[in-house]
Amino acid sequence: MPNPVENREAVSILPGMTRTPIREVLQSDAPEPEILIEGWVRTKRDSKAFSFIEVNDGSCLTNLQIVADATLEGYHDSVIPLTTGASVSVRGKVVESQGKGQKWEMQAITVTMLGSAEGDFPLQKKGHSMEFLRSIAHLRPRSNLFGAVFRVRSRMAYAIHQFFQDRGFVYVHTPVITASDCEGAGEMFRVVTMDGEEIRLGDEEFFGKPSYLTVSGQLEGETFACALSNIYTFGPTFRAENSHTSRHASEFWMIEPEIAFCDLMADMDLAEAMIKHLVTDALESCREDLGFFDQFVDKGLISRLESVRDRAFERVSYTEAVRILEESGAKFEFPVEYGHNLQSEHERYLTETHFKCPTTVYNYPKEIKPFYMRINDDEKTVAAMDLLVPGIGEIVGGSQREERLEILRANMKAHDLDEADYSWYVDLRRYGSVPHAGFGLGFERLLMFITGVANIRDVIPFPRTPGSAEF
C-alpha cells in the first residue's frame, strides 16, 4: 500500500507541488499527520458544529470526505460559501472515519476556497440525462460517470501501446491529410485553404491536387509493414457519413496494426489476443470505475468482461455463419442471403444469441469487400474477417492483403480504380512483395464494449457528429 507522505514526495517532482492525489489518501494504511489535497466540491452537508465536504480531484471515482469544524479559522469565509462545483485546497489530518461509508476521512486544519461556483452550476448529485451532459461537455468530466469513462479511455490507450510494443510492433504516424481518394471507406472531408471567403481550388489547390482528412491509415501502414515487419497506427480518423446512430462519429480514433509474413489466421489470433489483453487490463487496472459502470450503466458488465477474458472466442466462416442464420428459425427483418453483407441484426444474433461470446467471421464473398483483400483459392471469397462482440456488433475489421501483383491489378480494375492513383501501393507488390495482413479497431467502440456506455458520443471527450461540432 502506498504511503501518502511518500507519494507526496513522489508527486513533488513538479516544483512546488505538494498535493496528494485523493486516490492515494483513500489507499492509506495508517492515519497521517498533515497533508494537502485539492479538488472540486461534489456535495456538502452542514450541521451546527461542522460541515462534511465531499471532494473529488479526478484521481479516482470515490470522493474524500472532509470534516470541517465550525471553529476553524475562516470557516464563514471559506467553508460556508462552498457549493457543488467550487474548488478547494484543504490541509488536514487523515483519520479513521467515525461514520459509516468510508474508512478514511480528512479532519481539516485549513480550508481555502480557490474558486466559487455560481448557483446555477449545472452538475448536481443526481438525475442528469446523457443528452444534457453532452450539452455541457466542458463540465461533464466532473461527473462520476464521465470521470470514470475518461480514466478508462486513458488507460486503454496506454494498454494498446503496451500490447503492441511488448510484441515488438513499431508505432507509425500515418498522415492525417491524404491525397489518395481510396478504397471507398466512406465519405471524406475535403481539406481546403481560404483566400478571404474564397475557397482555393484547381490550380490554387494547396497541395496541387484535392486533399482530404484520412479515413484510414491502412495503405500507408502497409508500406511500413513491408519494411519494419510489424507496425501499428493509433490516431484520429474522419468520416463525413451522414449517419445518425449511437455507434458512429465523424471523428474517431482507430488502431490499425499491419503485419508482414502473416496470413488471415494469424491476423485473427492477433485481434483476439489484443481484445483479451485490453479486457484483462481493464479488469485489473480500472476495477473501481468498472464497478461503477456495472452498478449504474450496464448491470452484469464485469461478469461479461470476465467471460471474454476467460473463454475462447468463436470463429466461423461467412458460409457457415449464413447457414447458422438460415437454420436458426429466427425472424429477421432482412432476409439472410449468401452474397450480401450480414445485417446488424444478423451479427447480433450470432454473437448474442447463438454463440453468446465474441465471434470472428471470416472469408467473405469478394463482391462485398474492397480491392486490397486477398482472393482465396476458391476464387469466390476473400481473406477478410470481422470480430463481432455482444452489444456492439463489429469492433474489428481486417484482412489478409492481396500480395500478388497481377491479381491486385485485376482487383483494382474490377473495382473501377485507376492504377495510376495507387502506383506507390502497387510498387509494394513489385519490389519484394510478402504475404501480409492487418486490421482496424475502432477505439470508441472498444470503449463502449469495456464500459457498457451505449452511445459513442459519451466515450469521446468532444464528439463530432453530423450537425454538431461544439466546443
Added chain:
RNA sequence: UCCUCUGUAGCUCAGCGGUAGAGCGGGUGGCUGUUAACCACUAGGUCGUUGGUUCGAACCCAACCGGAGGAGCCA
C-alpha cells in the same frame, strides 16, 4: 438519406383547451457524525421558434430549429 419519438424553472419531470406546478439545486434560518442527510421559509419561467385554429393555446394544426432511437453504411 429514410422511419419513429421528443423539446415546460439551473436539472429531472408533472400539467394535455380556462390564473404555470413538484422534487432536486440556489438563498436565509434551524439541526448532537452526515452519506442522494434532514426540517422550515424564500427567490427563480417569452412553456424551442414562427405562423395558424379558438372567446381563450404549454396543451390542437403547420413549418422550421434542436435533441434522441432505429435503418442503411461502416470502425
